[in-house]
Amino acid sequence: MTRSQDPKSHLVALFQHAASQFAKAEHLSIELERPKQASHGDFACNVAMQLAKALKRNPREVAQSIIASLPASDLVEKTEIAGPGFINIFLKPAAWQNVALQTLQAGEEYGRSGVGQGKKVQIEFVSANPTGPLHVGHGRGAAFGASLANVLGHAGYQVQREYYVNDAGRQMDILALSTWLRYLSLGNQFVPFPANAYQGDYVSAMADSIFALHGERYMRLAAAVIANVPDAASDPEGHLDALIANAKNLLGADYAYVHGHALEEQLGDGRNDLTEFGVIFDTWFSEKTLHESGLIDKAVKQLQQHGHIYEQNGALWFRSTVFGDEKDRVVLRENGIYTYFAADIAYHLNKFERGFDRVIDVWGADHHGYISRVKGALTAAGADPDRLTVTLVQFAVLWEGGQKKSMSTRSGQYVTLRELRHEVGNDACRFFYVLRKSDQHLDFDLDLAKSQSNDNPVYYIQYAHARICSVLSAWGGIEADLVDANSARLQHPQELALLRRIAEFPETVAAAARDLAPHSIAYYLKDLAAELHGLYASCQFLVDDEELKLARLSLIAATRLVLRNGLALLGVSAPERMSREAARPGAETPPAEIGSTQQNLA
RNA sequence: GCCCCCGUAGCUCAGUGGAUAGAGCAUCCCCCUCCUAAGGGGAGGGUCACACGUUCGAUUCGUGUCGGGGGCACCA
Structure with missing residues (x-):
């Protein structure tokens, strides 16, 4: 057996060979786990217990036979049968010693795997209505989606990042109206500002800029604006629609x-x-183009041809109950306007037509229905x-001073993503956002994220990187030469433990991609x-021992590389120095007051 | 009412069906003449909500109960 592969793949091949003597290969999957205890070896295999029943033999006895059938390997020190029938494998130090050099050779590519087989994956995330600033909820979707996209890319998928722009709906009309009403007031045309319109300061700012650019061009009489408009108190939505x-x-x-x-x-x-948050999209897909290009008509006709559309109360309905929905849904409203749902059907059919093997949507948990x-x-x-895979991201709740920061749409209070970033810094933001499984509520501890202390996991990881940089710079040699180090000198238990950990990185990335779980990268780091x-x-x-020094430096250089690659997947920087001065977040931009409020209707 | 997520140490959370269930924080003790102490070592702390089932084996899978959170528009 060659040892060009990593130790784990090598062992899997050995066991595959041995176990095939006793059972058909397709009936068993060789699983090697890393035991929690060092006394259980480097890897443990449970295949004997899997086979015991079919063979009607004692698992420990089966294990004995499998060990006897294992091909010779120059990586394996010894094997043991343990517990109910585990085969514990102890590797020679050489199995791990090479890992440092292999890592250095791979460089930025280290951790990359081919499990994605080059398949085309599209991931759509954030897709917030462009009706106001992004808030901390969007931030989680952004951090999660961006990290997941990076992880998928590193696991060998071709990834396309897309943002769906809701530029065609009623919410945008409400924003346009809100802006215009603020603009009118600049010309002393006062229309009572509806409570359910967009209240934020950014709306007035847009009105100011329109007035500055175009003066009175868009000015109309207030009386005409409110002509024939239903009463706001008794019919707030009708009031708004009439104003529009x-x-x-x-x-x-x-x-x-x-x-x-x-x-x-x-x-x-x-x-x-x-962009400032490090979240970049390949495509910004406009909802409006779906309407204009007739793709929605086409999609609805497609459903119609399959007999899933009917008319009732002047609207067109999709018979979604046939497909497990609780009730049928409107696609074309009585007023002749397509629903968001209709646009979404066309959008997803269009995604499929674009040739993606897999389409992933990252949605807020409130969309699960x-x-x-x-x-x-x-x-x-x-x-x-x-x-299509839909991944739901649960809400993030900010905590400060032991208090939950209330952020309800109803009260119109929320913290913007920009405020959060300026408050705690991009690195801590990105990291804290992906520190929890996406389908779990996130308690975002502002005090911890801001603290420049050993409690803060971001600094803990970044400090490891900075420490390595500091040592290498104190050494002052040529780092490229470290690939020639004699790795056999790495004997210390701590050295071997670190090598084992480095070797886990590729499979950690692959597992994170498989499970759509970038949080496992954060835990790994x-x-x-x-x-x-x-x-x-x-x-x-x-x-003083030159050979030992170079071996150790090659090890920490490899560690630095993995830290860098891993942090890059999460969109977190890997600073070469940690100084409390420089680490202050938002040094280039003045910190915003995080308690300020914004109106949010979206 | 129906659907989704969650329940693991005092707190916040990890944990591809495996062996003695882990980490950080908090509490207590120890370690800088030395490459950054933003670090390291140690101690205490558990009925993995509960019950039944599946099997060689369940914190993990299934069913049910209890508890917490969220969602159920001719809105997006």
Whole structure:
């Protein structure tokens, strides 16, 4: 057996060979686990217990036979039968010693695997309405989606990152109206501002800029704006819709300017915010183009042809109950406007047509009832719903001073993503956001995220990286030469423990991709950093023994590489120095007051 | 009412069906003449909510109960 592979793949091949003597290969999967206890070896295999029943033999006896059939390997020190029938494998130090050099050779590629087989995956995330600043909830979706996309890419998928822009709906009309009403007040045309319109300061700011750019061009009489509008108190939604209709009539072709201005401002703001956060999209997909290109008509017709559409009360309904939904859903409203759902069906059919092997949607947990509906529509249209995976991201709750920061849509109070980033810094934001499983509520501890102390896991990991940089710089040699180090000199238990941990990185990335679970990268990095700090405390690197020094430096250089690669997957920087001055978040931008409030209707 | 998520140490949470269930924080004790102490070592702390089932083996899978959170629009 060759040893060009990593130790684990090597062992899997050995066991595959041995076990095939006793059972058909397709009936068993060789699983090697890393025992929690060092006394149980480097790996443990449970295949004997799996086979025992079929063979009607004692598991320990089966284990004995399997061991006897294992091909010889120059990596294996010894094997043991333990407990109910585990085969514990102890590897020779050489199995791990090579890991450091292999890592250095792989460089930025280390951790990459081919489990994705080059398949095309699209991941759509954030997709917030461009009706106001992104808030901390969007931030979690952004951090999760961006990290997951990186992980999938590193696991060998071709990833496309997409943001779906809701630029066609009623919410955008409400934003345009809100902006226009603020603008009118600048010309002393006062229309009572509806409570259910967008209240935020950013709306007034847009009105100011329109007034500065175009003066009175869009000014109309307040009396005309409120003509024939239902009472706001008794019919708030009808009131709003009538104001929008009046705005469209009074402005004519100019309405598109106000609408477009508001859209561009908010979309641009969100894009800048995300870019500063390290979240970059390949595609910004406009909902409006679905309407204009007739794709929605086409999608609904497609459903119609399959007999899943009926008319009732002047609207067109999709018979989603056939596909497990609780009730049928409207696709074309009585007023002749397609619902968001109709656009979404067309959007997902379009995604499929673009040739992705797999499509992943990252949605807020409040959309969970929507999954069966979309999948049902895809099925009804003759598409394979299993190509779509919807991952729900639960809400994030901010805690400060032991108090939950109340952020309810109802009270119109929330903290923006930008405020959070300026308060705690991008690195801590990105890291804390992915520190929990996505389907779990996240308690975001602001005090901890802000603390520049050993309690803060971000600094703990970054410090490990900075420590290595510091040692290598104190050494002052040529780092490229470290690949020639004699790794056989790495004998210390702490050194071997660190090597084992480094070897786990590729499979950790692969598992994170498989489970759509970038949080496991964060946990891995904490473990890796702990291992490094442990070694730091027990071994001197810059020793007189030149050969040993180079071997140890090659080990920490490899560790640094894994820390860098791992942090990069999470969008967290790997600083070469940690100084409390420089680490202050938002040094380039003044920290925003985090308690400030914004109105949010979306 | 129906659906989704969760229940693991005092707190916040990890834990591909495996052996004596882990980490950080908090509490207590110890370690800088030395490459950054933003670090390391040690101690205490558990009925993995509960019951039944599946099996060689269950914190993990299934069913049910209890408890917490969220969602159920001709909104997006």
